[in-house]
Structures are given as C-alpha cells and as structure tokens.
Amino acid sequence: MNAFPYRVPVLSDGHVHTRYCHHASGEMEEYVRCAIDKGLQEICFLEHMEAGIHYFESTWLSEADFDIYFAEGKRLQETYRKSIRVLLGVEVGYSPDHAEELLQRLGQRQWDRIGVSYHFMANPDGGHHLNIVSRKEENIRAVSQAGCEKVLDNYFETLTEAVHTLPGTVLCHLDAALRFQPDCSIDHRRLAQIRTLLAAVKKNNMSLEINTSGFPIRGEQFPADFILEEAAAWGIPFLAGSDAHKPEDVGREFQRLQNN
Numbered sequence: 001m002n003a004f005p006y007r008v009p010v011l012s013d014g015h016v017h018t019r020y021c022h023h024a025s026g027e028m029e030e031y032v033r034c035a036i037d038k039g040l041q042e043i044c045f046l047e048h049m050e051a052g053i054h055y056f057e058s059t060w061l062s063e064a065d066f067d068i069y070f071a072e073g074k075r076l077q078e079t080y081r082k083s084i085r086v087l088l089g090v091e092v093g094y095s096p097d098h099a100e101e102l103l104q105r106l107g108q109r110q111w112d113r114i115g116v117s118y119h120f121m122a123n124p125d126g127g128h129h130l131n132i133v134s135r136k137e138e139n140i141r142a143v144s145q146a147g148c149e150k151v152l153d154n155y156f157e158t159l160t161e162a163v164h165t166l167p168g169t170v171l172c173h174l175d176a177a178l179r180f181q182p183d184c185s186i187d188h189r190r191l192a193q194i195r196t197l198l199a200a201v202k203k204n205n206m207s208l209e210i211n212t213s214g215f216p217i218r219g220e221q222f223p224a225d226f227i228l229e230e231a232a233a234w235g236i237p238f239l240a241g242s243d244a245h246k247p248e249d250v251g252r253e254f255q256r257l258q259n260n
Contacts, residue, residue, distance in 0.1 A: 004259045006228060008210055008238045012042035013251050014113065015091070015172065015209060015241025020069050021048045023059045024245035028072050034247040036083050043250065044087035045073060046115050046172075046241070049105065052098035053120045054128045060093065063105070070109065089113030091172055093120060094162030106167060115209070116168035118159045118177070121151060133173075135180045148184035152177065156193040163200040170239050171201050173211040174223040186224070194227055202234045212253040213243035221256070 016031050017024040028045065035043040047069055048060035061069065073088040080086060089112050092102055106114065120129035124146055131139045132151055143151055155177045163171060174197070175186040186194075201208060208231045214222040223231075231238070242252045 004257045006210075006232055006238055007259060008240045008257045010240055010254045010257050011040050012044070012240065013040055013242050013244070013254070014042075014044040014087075014089075014170065014239045015046045015115065015211060016043055016244045016250060017047060018045065018069075020061050020065050021059060022057070026247040028069075028076055030247040031244065031250055032076050032080055032084060032086060034250040036080070038251045040084060040251055042085040042087065044089050044113050044241075045069070046089045046091040046113065048093060049090050049102065050093045050095065050120065051101045051105070052095045053093070055120065055131065056128055059119075059131075066090075066109070087112035089115060091115040091117055092162075092166055092168070094118045094158060094166065095120070096158060096161060099165050102166065113170060114166065114168045115170050115172040116159070116162050116166050116206075117172040118155060118162060121146075121154055121158075124150075132177045133179060140180055143178065144181060144183070148178065148181060152184070152186065152190065153193075156190065156197060160193075160197045160200050163197065163204055163206065168204065168206055170207040170209050171197075172209045172241070173213070173243065174208065175227060176211065176214070176222045179214075179217055179222075188226060191226075191230075195230060198227075198231055198234050198236065201231075202236055207237045207239045209241045210238050210257060211241050211243050212256070213249075215253040215256065221253075 018028050050060040077086045123130050130143050178184040211222040244250045
C-alpha cells in the first residue's frame with residue numbers, strides 16, 4: 001500500500017456517533033473502549049444537531065439528548081483520562097432559514113469541536129426535506145426526482161454559506177452528498193464551486209475532515225483525492241474521522257491514511 005501523501009493525525013478519531021442520534025448504535029463508553037483497544041489517543045464525539053427539518057424520522061439530538069450526552073461525556077472524560085482524551089463535539093447540519101436558532105443553541109454549550117455539514121435540502125415539491133446523504137430507497141428516489149445538478153448546486157452554495165455563518169472548526173465529508181445516487185457524482189466539473197468552498201474554509205481557519213467511511217462505500221475516502229490536492233494547496237489542515245455509527249467502526253481504515 002502506498003503511503004498517504006498528506007499528514008493526518010491518525011491517533012485521533014474526530015467523528016463518532018452513538019445511539020443518541022437515533023440512527024447509530026452503542027453507548028458512548030463502548031466507543032471509548034474500542035478507541036483504547038485500537039491504540040487511539042483521542043476520540044471526538046460529533047453528534048448531530050439540526051433545526052427546522054421536516055422529516056419522517058429524527059436522526060439528530062434534542063436539547064434534552066445533548067444534556068444527557070454532556071453528562072455522560074464528562075463522566076467518561078474523568079473515568080478514562082489516563083488512557084485517552086475524550087472530546088465532546090457537534091456536527092451541525094446547516095439550515096439557512098434557521099441559522100439564528102443554530103447559532104443560539106451552539107452558544108449555550110462549550111464544544112470541543114464544531115463540525116459543519118449539510119444533510120437536508122428543502123423539497124422543491126413541498127413535503128418533508130430531502131435527505132441528500134441517505135441510503136434509503138425512498139430518499140434516493142426523491143433526490144433523483146429533484147435532479148442531480150439542481151441538488152448539487154444547492155449543496156455547494158448552502159455549504160459555503162454554512163462555513164461563513166457557523167462557528168465551525170472542521171468541514172465534514174465535503175463530497176459525500178448524493179453518495180448513494182448511482183447516476184450522480186462530484187467530479188472535476190464542480191471544481192469552481194469546490195474552490196469557493198475551500199476558500200471559505202481557509203478564511204475561517206477551519207480544518208477539512210478526511211472521512212474514512214468512504215472506503216467501504218466507494219473505495220476512496222471523502223473527499224476525493226483531487227479535492228484533497230486542492231485543499232493541501234490552500235494549506236488547509238486535515239483531521240481524520242471514521243463517521244462511526246457502531247463502536248467497532250472507530251478508527252476504521254485509518255491505516256490507509258498513514259504517510260510513513
């Protein structure tokens with residue numbers, strides 16, 4: 001295996017979900033123990049926050065959930081302080097019409113990391129939001145009907161706005177949108193929009209996540225190599241994240257990110 005061409009802190013998993021988001025499994029402590037077993041020095045929980053989303057299920061935390069999350073996280077920080085550093089972060093799904101609500105909620109807590117993403121797009125035909133990162137057949141059909149080019153234009157424009165609006169510290173899985181749409185892809189034709197987005201990341205002193213959940217999905221990390229090359233040229237730092245949704249996925253495929 002060739003060495004990864006960029007420096008990435010592979011002893012830290014910066015993107016982990018638990019049962020609190022309602023679409024992952026496992027307790028926080030199980031993830032911490034798996035991270036320790038795999039020799040990691042740091043784990044960052046990055047639980048979902050959304051606002052104003054109309055959807056047929058909840059795939060994010062309520063404020064009551066975040067209260068429990070922080071209480072348990074603080075306990076784990078103390079319990080495992082001699083073995084691993086435990087960070088409590090949030091993955092904010094941006095909603096342009098609810099930006100002030102998101103800012104207000106973010107300001108109520110002390111986060112170790114704020115990830116920025118965009119999962120739900122308003123449906124042009126009305127009804128519940130389009131989940132543009134979902135593998136569920138009903139979501140795949142709805143996004144396909146909306147049109148690949150239209151969805152991607154909205155995705156990059158909105159994600160760039162999110163980077164400028166939110167107090168983010170890392171941009172998550174940049175090109176993961178439409179990852180389950182067989183007839184759609186994010187390639188060099190989107191380079192102008194990607195460069196605009198990366199310029200915003202650089203201006204706001206953010207990092208770019210290298211998300212290893214891409215390897216089992218498409219044989220390559222999120223984002224693609226050509227995007228990482230552009231980000232490296234901007235001097236944007238990289239962080240590794242497994243996007244684990246079950247404990248055993250902590251640190252998955254991190255060996256592919258080693259550069260020595």
